[in-house]
Amino acid sequence: MKPVAWLRLVFATVLAVGMLCPPQVLAQVPARFYWKTLSGANAVPLIVESLSGNTNPFDPAHTATPGAHFEATLALPGYARTFSLFDRAAMAAILVPMGRISGDVTVAGKTVNQSADGFGDPTLEFDINILGPKAQKNIPDVLRYEPGFSVDLLFDLMVPIGEYDSDQPLNIGQNRWYGRLGMPIVWQLGPWVPGRRTTLEFLPAVWLFGNNDNFVGQTLKTDPMFQVDAHLTRDFTETFWGALDAAWYTGGKASIDGVQGEKLNNLGLGLTLGYQMNENLNLTFGYMSTLNDNAPEDLRMNKFMVTLVYGWHPMVEGMRRLKSDK
Amino acid sequence: METVLQHSTPAIGRKPGNLSRLPRMLGIAVMAAVLAAPAIASAADAPRRPNIVVILGDDLGFADMGSFGSEIKTPNLDSLATAGVRFTNFYTHASCSPTRSLLLSGVDTHLNGMGNMDEWMAPNQWGVDGYEGVLNNRVVTLPQLLKDAGYHTYMVGKWHMGKAPSQIPAARGFERDFSMLDGAGSYWDMTNLSAATPQSVFTEDGRYLTRLPKDYYATKTYTDKLIGYIDANRGDGKPFFAYVSHQAPHDPFHLPQEWRSRHVGEYDKGWDAVRQERLKRQIELGIMPDGTQLAERMWFLPDPIVLAPVTRAILGKKMELYAGMVENLDFHVGRLIDHLKKIGEYENTVFIVFGDNGAEGNDLFKMITGSPGTRDFLFAAIKWSQTHPNAWGDPGSYVSYGPMWAQVSMTPFSQYKGWLGEGGIRNALIVSGPAVKRPKGSVNHGLLHVADLMPTLLEIAGASYPKTYQGRELPPLFGTSWGRVLAGQAESPRTEQDYLAWEVFGNRALLQGEWKLRWEYKSFGKGQWELFNLAADPAERKDLAAERPEKVQALAALWDSYVRTNNVILPSRSVFETLEDTLPPRVPVDPGYPPALYKRQFVPPKDMMADPKP
Numbered sequence: 001m002k003p004v005a006w007l008r009l010v011f012a013t014v015l016a017v018g019m020l021c022p023p024q025v026l027a028q029v030p031a032r033f034y035w036k037t038l039s040g041a042n043a044v045p046l047i048v049e050s051l052s053g054n055t056n057p058f059d060p061a062h063t064a065t066p067g068a069h070f071e072a073t074l075a076l077p078g079y080a081r082t083f084s085l086f087d088r089a090a091m092a093a094i095l096v097p098m099g100r101i102s103g104d105v106t107v108a109g110k111t112v113n114q115s116a117d118g119f120g121d122p123t124l125e126f127d128i129n130i131l132g133p134k135a136q137k138n139i140p141d142v143l144r145y146e147p148g149f150s151v152d153l154l155f156d157l158m159v160p161i162g163e164y165d166s167d168q169p170l171n172i173g174q175n176r177w178y179g180r181l182g183m184p185i186v187w188q189l190g191p192w193v194p195g196r197r198t199t200l201e202f203l204p205a206v207w208l209f210g211n212n213d214n215f216v217g218q219t220l221k222t223d224p225m226f227q228v229d230a231h232l233t234r235d236f237t238e239t240f241w242g243a244l245d246a247a248w249y250t251g252g253k254a255s256i257d258g259v260q261g262e263k264l265n266n267l268g269l270g271l272t273l274g275y276q277m278n279e280n281l282n283l284t285f286g287y288m289s290t291l292n293d294n295a296p297e298d299l300r301m302n303k304f305m306v307t308l309v310y311g312w313h314p315m316v317e318g319m320r321r322l323k324s325d326k
Numbered sequence: 327m328e329t330v331l332q333h334s335t336p337a338i339g340r341k342p343g344n345l346s347r348l349p350r351m352l353g354i355a356v357m358a359a360v361l362a363a364p365a366i367a368s369a370a371d372a373p374r375r376p377n378i379v380v381i382l383g384d385d386l387g388f389a390d391m392g393s394f395g396s397e398i399k400t401p402n403l404d405s406l407a408t409a410g411v412r413f414t415n416f417y418t419h420a421s422c423s424p425t426r427s428l429l430l431s432g433v434d435t436h437l438n439g440m441g442n443m444d445e446w447m448a449p450n451q452w453g454v455d456g457y458e459g460v461l462n463n464r465v466v467t468l469p470q471l472l473k474d475a476g477y478h479t480y481m482v483g484k485w486h487m488g489k490a491p492s493q494i495p496a497a498r499g500f501e502r503d504f505s506m507l508d509g510a511g512s513y514w515d516m517t518n519l520s521a522a523t524p525q526s527v528f529t530e531d532g533r534y535l536t537r538l539p540k541d542y543y544a545t546k547t548y549t550d551k552l553i554g555y556i557d558a559n560r561g562d563g564k565p566f567f568a569y570v571s572h573q574a575p576h577d578p579f580h581l582p583q584e585w586r587s588r589h590v591g592e593y594d595k596g597w598d599a600v601r602q603e604r605l606k607r608q609i610e611l612g613i614m615p616d617g618t619q620l621a622e623r624m625w626f627l628p629d630p631i632v633l634a635p636v637t638r639a640i641l642g643k644k645m646e647l648y649a650g651m652v653e654n655l656d657f658h659v660g661r662l663i664d665h666l667k668k669i670g671e672y673e674n675t676v677f678i679v680f681g682d683n684g685a686e687g688n689d690l691f692k693m694i695t696g697s698p699g700t701r702d703f704l705f706a707a708i709k710w711s712q713t714h715p716n717a718w719g720d721p722g723s724y725v726s727y728g729p730m731w732a733q734v735s736m737t738p739f740s741q742y743k744g745w746l747g748e749g750g751i752r753n754a755l756i757v758s759g760p761a762v763k764r765p766k767g768s769v770n771h772g773l774l775h776v777a778d779l780m781p782t783l784l785e786i787a788g789a790s791y792p793k794t795y796q797g798r799e800l801p802p803l804f805g806t807s808w809g810r811v812l813a814g815q816a817e818s819p820r821t822e823q824d825y826l827a828w829e830v831f832g833n834r835a836l837l838q839g840e841w842k843l844r845w846e847y848k849s850f851g852k853g854q855w856e857l858f859n860l861a862a863d864p865a866e867r868k869d870l871a872a873e874r875p876e877k878v879q880a881l882a883a884l885w886d887s888y889v890r891t892n893n894v895i896l897p898s899r900s901v902f903e904t905l906e907d908t909l910p911p912r913v914p915v916d917p918g919y920p921p922a923l924y925k926r927q928f929v930p931p932k933d934m935m936a937d938p939k940p
């Protein structure tokens with residue numbers, strides 16, 4: 001293979017195959033989210049989601065409201081950049097959720113239909129690899145990269161500046177600080193060859209919530225919530241891949257002015273299909289639904305998710321310009 | 327006596343009805359043993375003839391073993407060098423099957439059927455005796471003669487000298503064989519290179535295989551099979567001849583995962599640096615004389631210094647794989663050595679190790695797959711399209727390392743496989759074992775040729791080359807025995823007047839003493855005779871033809887004699903006939919030229935630097 005041709009393949013693969021997809025409002029990220037790429041790469045992700053269920057999807061604590069039904073349409077544009085820190089691969093990202101939500105809300109035994117729209121709480125994310133190959137600081141590093149068994153540390157912080165109306169319980173903004181500490185794991189199974197890659201991926205994490213001191217005039221507290229996402233991913237071709245997804249949540253018991261809610265213990269299953277449209281653009285389509293959710297108090301949620309990620313690196317863009325001149 | 331009883335007892339035990347004859351038979355056996363005792367004692371006193379193991383590395387380069395200056399780790403091959411002698415002036419042919427035909431017949435290629443490679447036989451050579459493209463039936467083979475002399479004869483690996491039932495190893499003297507009949511193919515399965523020949527053909531003990539054994543990997547399986555053959559016949563006291571014709575390290579570079587990452591990044595420095603390092607070690611080891619210069623980098627290759635790191639990394643990775651191939655080969659050679667030690671045969675085994683021609687700098691895959699829209703391209707798309715670097719080494723990948731690394735493998739020489747520069751035909755040779763009386767680990771510079779193996783090994787086996795075989799008059803041997811050289815009684819089997827000559831693909835060369843006459847297609851050659859003094863210029867940097875016309879004339883006369891004597895018919899077509907049109911015009915390679923490429927950023931003196939004035 002000629003070097004230039006190989007370069008194109010590398011970047012088509014590493015920049016666009018969803019490595020820089022943003023976190024989602026459901027506190028899940030797509031499979032292959034924590035794959036690593038060349039330091040200095042940029043990405044603009046756009047996630048569009050359609051959700052329905054009995055919990056406010058903007059509330060990561062997923063407080064179930066028996067008998068309620070929510071519908072939400074969301075978009076999450078963002079920006080992410082990869083870099084090297086202490087010779088380890090790192091990424092910083094910001095995501096700004098926006099959209100609209102409507103649903104039935106029960107307050108003091110009375111159910112009313114409410115809606116909200118606008119911007120949600122922006123997410124600041126920082127991820128750094130702690131176990132696995134060193135950062136890919138140049139293209140030879142990319143050439144030799146295989147994740148093997150990689151472990152990252154993940155920090156998310158949601159800044160409470162999203163749209164919030166203290167007169168109603170249904171909001172896009174959460175009016176409290178909250179965040180996540182996680183440990184994304186990518187486990188390479190078999191060869192690291194586009195078209196043949198298989199991975200098993202996990203994200204164990206804990207969510208920590210500040211108080212919302214003005215939740216319809218009351219104080220909303222939420223216990224820490226534990227999350228484990230799992231994905232079995234597999235290439236179908238060099239540009240087309242799929243994943244079986246699972247998510248399990250526990251904890252996150254909410255209380256309003258001391259009135260205790262139910263602790264979460266939910267399992268969701270889903271699938272994702274990914275397609276690399278060209279050297280810069282990657283598209284994924286996913287669906288996930290909760291299981292064992294027949295009882296009224298059980299959390300129930302399902303979502304369709306489409307992501308589009310545009311990735312680029314200045315050096316690759318320059319090489320393409322030179323090549324197209326010839 | 328034990329042997330006699332052991333042989334007799336089961337025969338008696340099989341038939342209960344014969345029990346009444348037991349005492350009588352035992353008596354006969356005892357008598358026979360007593361009568362045979364003096365003969366047995368005599369045989370025990372006589373020195374056992376040595377086993378012979380010829381280890382051929384396919385496209386293994388002159389400088390690829392540690393004992394010949396390589397950074398590639400070959401401890402097992404090197405152990406043979408340490409125990410034996412290294413030869414630095416050993417010549418093969420420029421390509422695969424011609425060398426093999428010389429090895430197994432001892433007869434010049436234009437007489438033994440390999441006047442040209444089967445794949446490139448020219449129209450004017452079709453149907454001509456000596457140009458069958460297979461080892462023809464006018465020659466007798468080394469294994470045939472050794473078998474007649476009482477040797478077991480085994481072969482494992484690549485054959486490449488004919489596929490018809492009368493041409494396969496079992497028909498040419500090998501008692502046991504596990505052979506790939508093709509010249510190249512997958513190391514993992516039966517996939518071959520082109521749509522015309524999509525499957526490699528294998529034989530085992532004279533039968534064509536319908537499938538390969540489980541867990542097949544060429545180098546490993548060949549070794550396993552050979553060890554099995556040796557063990558199967560071990561008890562009968564006969565020596566064996568083993569032709570271990572490894573496919574490795576011929577491309578495609580197929581190798582197990584764990585062998586691919588032993589030199590990560592080591593070759594990013596580029597081919598020039600590695601060549602310089604190898605030459606330095608060669609001089610330290612006494613392989614090359616002090617003051618030896620490297621051959622020019624081929625004019626169409628870039629100076630790696632000017633390449634982007636990624637380009638060097640990608641090209642370097644190919645060399646990493648090649649190094650892994652050689653090390654894996656060495657590992658399996660080590661398995662064979664260890665086994666022979668374990669069974670007590672190592673000390674009585676003559677090892678001969680060499681590569682069959684220069685390292686491969688041609689792009690065989692490109693030659694075969696052709697261009698989009700062709701039949702072979704489609705075949706490659708289906709069978710050989712694992713092009714991602716992380717897939718290199720896997721089934722379906724085809725990696726070769728190109729002329730830049732081939733030059734490294736052939737340090738310090740010029741050119742590579744297929745050509746008659748020293749880099750195409752001169753190779754490393756190790757000989758060890760009881761036939762070698764020279765100091766252990768010594769280096770010899772005598773002029774040797776692969777065709778010498780026939781008379782040499784016959785001499786070691788106590789046999790000789792007959793004038794006729796099965797009623798057929800045999801062509802004369804091309805080679806000369808190394809017996810006196812191995813015994814330390816001579817430095818070379820040849821005098822200054824003896825000459826060697828080569829012709830393949832229309833390229834031709836003749837070597838006499840320190841002088842070499844060479845004709846090659848442009849732009850590797852000049853399309854006319856060139857003259858080199860190898861003693862002063864082993865890298866063939868300076869053509870002396872214009873300065874020494876009388877020497878050219880004298881050597882050309884010898885060449886004409888060689889042509890007449892050996893049935894040489896220059897081909898009307900050649901694989902290289904249009905090469906000149908595909909390469910950039912040949913220019914000298916002067917280090918550091920043009921300076922524009924090498925000038926570094928000018929940094930002004932700090933105390934003279936200033937910001938712009940307002």
